[in-house]
Amino acid sequence: DGGITQSPKYLFRKEGQNVTLSCEQNLNHDAMYWYRQDPGQGLRLIYYSQIVNDFQKGDIAEGYSVSREKKESFPLTVTSAQKNPTAFYLCASRDPGQQNIQYFGAGTRLSVL
């Protein structure tokens, strides 16, 4: 089955620690996105990538980093500079054949210990 796989489902971060959230897709989509979701704040764009080896900051990129070395993978690192990392993180990819439609993974919930 084609889709987007996010792992782990739950993640805990200690103070001063960097953690990496995985996002893998087998949909052959070029564009991928990372969102942060907090209660009552909708989805906020962290980073997006239109093509391999290229990515752009979204609206709330501070404290986060990404890489796009393979078309299938777009990992997100939450660095120690992100002082309030507790949130639900969603990865998405965009179907190039359908204008703007994004498909989502099941999300990763990150909490601080």
Added chain:
Amino acid sequence: AQSVTQPDIHITVSEGASLELRCNYSYGATPYLFWYVQSPGQGLQLLLKYFSGDTLVQGIKGFEAEFKRSQSSFNLRKPSVHWSDAAEYFCAVGDAGNNRKLIWGLGTSLAVNP
């Protein structure tokens, strides 16, 4: 600036009742419009989309939405709600520029009473 407004933060309906969730947008050109649904702790699933043509669009799970250009609205409707429809609903407008981003509303939380 482009924006999406979902005026209702939370709505409660009885099972079997009709439903309308409101979405208003601000966008300079003809927008690409979307409704997504999110069950608790899950990702988002596309319910329906509008790109052009017929302004009444049908989606999955018995939902429909109507694009009204004069009102800058894209309201979601369902004639008879089921308990399984309880979820968070998001309206989004597509940026037709090169970055192809989606601009999101803050969501409407739907509760269904038995």
